[in-house]
Every structure is written in structure tokens, then in C-alpha cells.
Amino acid sequence: MSVTSDPLNGVLLEGRYRVEARIATGGMSTVYRGLDVRLDRPVALKVMDARYANDSQFLTRFQREARAVARLKDPGLVAVYDQGLDGSHPFLVMELIEGxxxxxxxxxxxxxxxxxxxxxxxxxxxxxxxxxxxxxxxxxxxxxxxxxxxxxxxxxxxxxxxxxxxxxxxxxxxxxxxxxxxxxxxxxxxxxxxxxxxxxxxxxxxxxxxxxxxxxxxxxxxxxxxxxxxxxxxxxxxxxxxxxxxxxxxxxxxxxxxxxxxxxxxxxxxxxxxxxxxxxGLPKFRVPAPRNSAQHAAATAVHSRPTVEHRAAVPAPAPGPIPAPAPVKNPTRQLIRDPQDWQPADEDDETHEMASQFAGIDIGEFIWERQRARRSLMFWMLIVLLLTGGMAAAGWTLGSNLQGLL
Missing domain, CATH: 1.10.510.10 (Transferase(Phosphotransferase) domain 1)
Incomplete structure (x- = not known):
């Protein structure tokens, strides 16, 4: 289905939020990529199903929800900017996450x-x-x-x-x-x-x-x-x-x-x-965004969409063969063996060394090896400290004895 087939595409909600492309559809709502034309800011628009527009109890709960969530501030939460009702479309305006x-x-x-x-x-x-x-x-x-x-x-x-x-x-x-x-x-x-x-x-x-x-x-x-x-x-x-x-x-x-x-x-x-x-001893890791996401597809659709004046002149692509579905990774009874799957984005990150060792060994084995190596290092450091302390004590005793003889 093309993005232009959605009846909300191009609609300006409450004269401020323009609907640009659909990202996902759920049981009660559809999420769109949108634009706050007043602030010229990309946003995510969560538009509730039209059947809820006349349900006063639902609208009250929806508005209460928006106010409560808008007060939450945390890096792990998507921010809520606004809420409204445009005709038969209750909607929520949220931070747009590119990913x-x-x-x-x-x-x-x-x-x-x-x-x-x-x-x-x-x-x-x-x-x-x-x-x-x-x-x-x-x-x-x-x-x-x-x-x-x-x-x-x-x-x-x-x-x-x-x-x-x-x-x-x-x-x-x-x-x-x-x-x-x-x-x-x-x-x-x-x-x-x-x-x-x-x-x-x-x-x-x-x-x-x-x-x-x-x-x-x-x-x-x-x-x-x-x-x-x-x-x-x-x-x-x-x-x-x-x-x-x-x-x-x-x-x-x-x-x-x-x-x-x-x-x-x-x-x-x-x-x-x-x-x-x-x-x-788990290292820090930057989680990669999916390469092929609905969000990226929506962004591409918006950026490549022709203007209204020229949209009708663009010829429809000729039908071609249906591509074979991409192979789906079947979760196996072993941990990731391909080091490319979870390689860190930063090549200098400690995780690069850790991820590169997934080929051929289990992460559990690797973790225990790291712990054993650390315990071994601590053991030998303790031995060195004890020997150093013993030598220092022996030197002090020897010096005291020599002083007594003199």
C-alpha cells in the first residue's frame, strides 16, 4: 500500500500538525510521521481510531493520560508534546525517534x-x-x-x-x-x-x-x-x-x-x-537501530514524495517480479556466533573486542574466562605485594641489626 492511499496524509490537524506518512497501525491507533508547522519540527502523531471520538469516557481518560505522561522526563521515555481532537480524530503529539x-x-x-x-x-x-x-x-x-x-x-x-x-x-x-x-x-x-x-x-x-x-x-x-x-x-x-x-x-x-x-x-x-x-564485567554497548524499519521507510517516502504540483506527472513504476522474502533468522539453541551481528558502532569500544570473540565460543565461556583472568591477575598482584612487603621488612630488620653492631 502506498503512503498516498491513507486518507489522513496531508491533513493539517488543528491547523498545526501535518500528517506526512504512516509508520505503524495498532488496535486503537495509527502512528504517523508528522510536522509541527508552527515550530517546523518533525513529530510523531498517534491518531486514535475515529470510533473513539464520541466516547466521552475514553476522551477523558485519553486527555488525563496525555497530561500525566507529559510530566514524565527521562532519557528512556519518548516525550509527549501535545494532545488534541480534530473532528473525529483524537491525537497525541510525541517526540519523533528516527530509527x-x-x-x-x-x-x-x-x-x-x-x-x-x-x-x-x-x-x-x-x-x-x-x-x-x-x-x-x-x-x-x-x-x-x-x-x-x-x-x-x-x-x-x-x-x-x-x-x-x-x-x-x-x-x-x-x-x-x-x-x-x-x-x-x-x-x-x-x-x-x-x-x-x-x-x-x-x-x-x-x-x-x-x-x-x-x-x-x-x-x-x-x-x-x-x-x-x-x-x-x-x-x-x-x-x-x-x-x-x-x-x-x-x-x-x-x-x-x-x-x-x-x-x-x-x-x-x-x-x-x-x-x-x-x-x-559486561562492557558498555551502543544498541544499533534496525537497518530496515517502518520509520526509515516513512522518512524516505516523505523526502522522496513529489510536490503536489508534479505528483500526478510521475509515472507509476512498471510491475516487476515479486522478490523472494529475505531469510528469517531462526533463533538457534546457541548464542550468536556471527561477530558482525552485535559488533559495536564504535571501533574503539571495548565491546568490539568482546563481540569479535563470539565466533567459536559461547558468551558464558568468554565471561568466565574474563573473570578467571581477573582473579588470576589479582592473585599475582597480591603475591607481588606480599613479596615486596617481605623484602622491605627483611631489609629493615637487616638494617636495624647492622646499626646495633655498629
Missing amino acids: GTLRELLRERGPMPPHAAAAVLRPVLGGLATAHRAGLVHRDVKPENVLISDDGEVKLVDFGLVRAVAEAGITSTSVILGTAAYLSPEQVSTGAADARSDVYAVGILAYELLTGATPFTGDNPLTVAYQRMDHDVPPPSAAISGVPPQFDEFIGRATARNPDARFADAEEMAGDLDAIAMEL
Whole structure:
């Protein structure tokens, strides 16, 4: 479908925000690349489905959501600039992230080694921690809602399901919101959610980053959702080799079926992740944006679109053979072996050395080798210090004895 087929393309919402190209479509909204003509600033426009325009209860919740999210400031969150209603189109104006989604990145490159997974999880948890401190719950953490910019920024988007914790349960409590693969057991059973529900979703996300798949599968979303009621999330090391045991424990605690056994919120979970990264000596890593994303396609469509005066004169391309689909990386039962998959953007980064060693060995083996090398170095440094101290003491004793003889 061409970008010009969307009836909203070119529309100026509230006389200020021009719709330029569609990026993605969801259950309740469509996200467009747009332009704030007053500030001449590219923006992302989240336009809600027209059927919600006459639902006063929905519009009230939508406006409350926009105000609450606009107050959140964190590098791990997509900023909200404005909200409005243009005819039958309620819309949200957000920061435009030039890049793509985590889902697109996983499809391109497959499962991540621990240092890359940690680099994704840190900003996601940071953004959630800011929201949790403000009493807000995301309720829909998943790879589609994690954006990666061309500059390596990782940001959480779409707080369309956010509710103030104090107001949770006032409306639509019987409706299970979110994506089935990432829902917590309490969301499935009662529809209720708090900060620990987001923690559960991040635990599922972490499992998927490391293994390339979510832990529960089924014939339909309902089957997938209900599996977590009776089954624990298995350790990722059972699905893919080389995952450090610290990550097994980290994900096990985050996805405990009993909310009280999980991390209390994203801030506590982030602290545990930082401790694991320090213990394993995981280097810093700049997460790459997906090469072929809907965002890039929308930007290309806008920049290459002819002007209105000349648009009709452009001939339609001749039909050609349908290209064969690109091969899809099938998550295997081993960690990434191709060093090009997760090579850092900065050639001077310590991660370049780490990534180059993925060819032929597991990341777990590499981490343990690094730890053994560090312990060995510390051991020999201690021996040298002891010998140096012993020699100094012997010299002092010898000097004292000679002085006594003299």
C-alpha cells in the first residue's frame, strides 16, 4: 500500500500538525510521521481510531493520560508534546525517534548476547522507574513499544494504557489490556496491574532478548496468556546455551507468579541488573537501530514524495517480479556466533573486542574466562605485594641489626 492511499496524509490537524506518512497501525491507533508547522519540527502523531471520538469516557481518560505522561522526563521515555481532537480524530503529539523498534531489530539480528541485552534493558527500566515513582504503570511493555534511534538511544513509548495506580480499577477493570505474551498472571486473572506487572513484562522481554523467543506459545493469544497461570517462566539457559546463571536468577525473580516475590518496581530491578553487569564485567554497548524499519521507510517516502504540483506527472513504476522474502533468522539453541551481528558502532569500544570473540565460543565461556583472568591477575598482584612487603621488612630488620653492631 502506498503512503498516498491513507486518507489522513496531508491533513493539517488543528491547523498545526501535518500528517506526512504512516509508520505503524495498532488496535486503537495509527502512528504517523508528522510536522509541527508552527515550530517546523518533525513529530510523531498517534491518531486514535475515529470510533473513539464520541466516547466521552475514553476522551477523558485519553486527555488525563496525555497530561500525566507529559510530566514524565527521562532519557528512556519518548516525550509527549501535545494532545488534541480534530473532528473525529483524537491525537497525541510525541517526540519523533528516527530509527526503528526493538521488534524490528530482533527480526533482523536474532537473540542478543548479555552485554547487548543489558544495554537495552537499562534505559527501559530507567524510564519505567520514573513512571513508577509518579504512580503510573505502563501495562504494555513489549518490543514494539521500545524504540531505538539511529544515535543508539533506547526509549519506551506508547503509554496509551497508562493509568494512575490510585485510579486503577475505576473503569474497564474486566478488560485485559496489553499483549498476551507479556501479560502478568494478575493481569490475566483480574485485569489489575501495578509496578510489579511491568516488572513481569520486562522479565519476559529480557528472556526474549537472550533467546530470541518468548517463553510461552499457543494456538491463540488466550492460550498463551493462561499458560503463565500454572507455569513458571523457564530459565533462558534451558533454551539457549551460554546464558550466565545470574540472568537465569534475574529473570526468574522478575517473572515470579506471585507478585510479592518479584522486584518491587523497575528501580529495584534496575539496581539488580547493574549489579549483575558489574559482577560479569559486561562492557558498555551502543544498541544499533534496525537497518530496515517502518520509520526509515516513512522518512524516505516523505523526502522522496513529489510536490503536489508534479505528483500526478510521475509515472507509476512498471510491475516487476515479486522478490523472494529475505531469510528469517531462526533463533538457534546457541548464542550468536556471527561477530558482525552485535559488533559495536564504535571501533574503539571495548565491546568490539568482546563481540569479535563470539565466533567459536559461547558468551558464558568468554565471561568466565574474563573473570578467571581477573582473579588470576589479582592473585599475582597480591603475591607481588606480599613479596615486596617481605623484602622491605627483611631489609629493615637487616638494617636495624647492622646499626646495633655498629
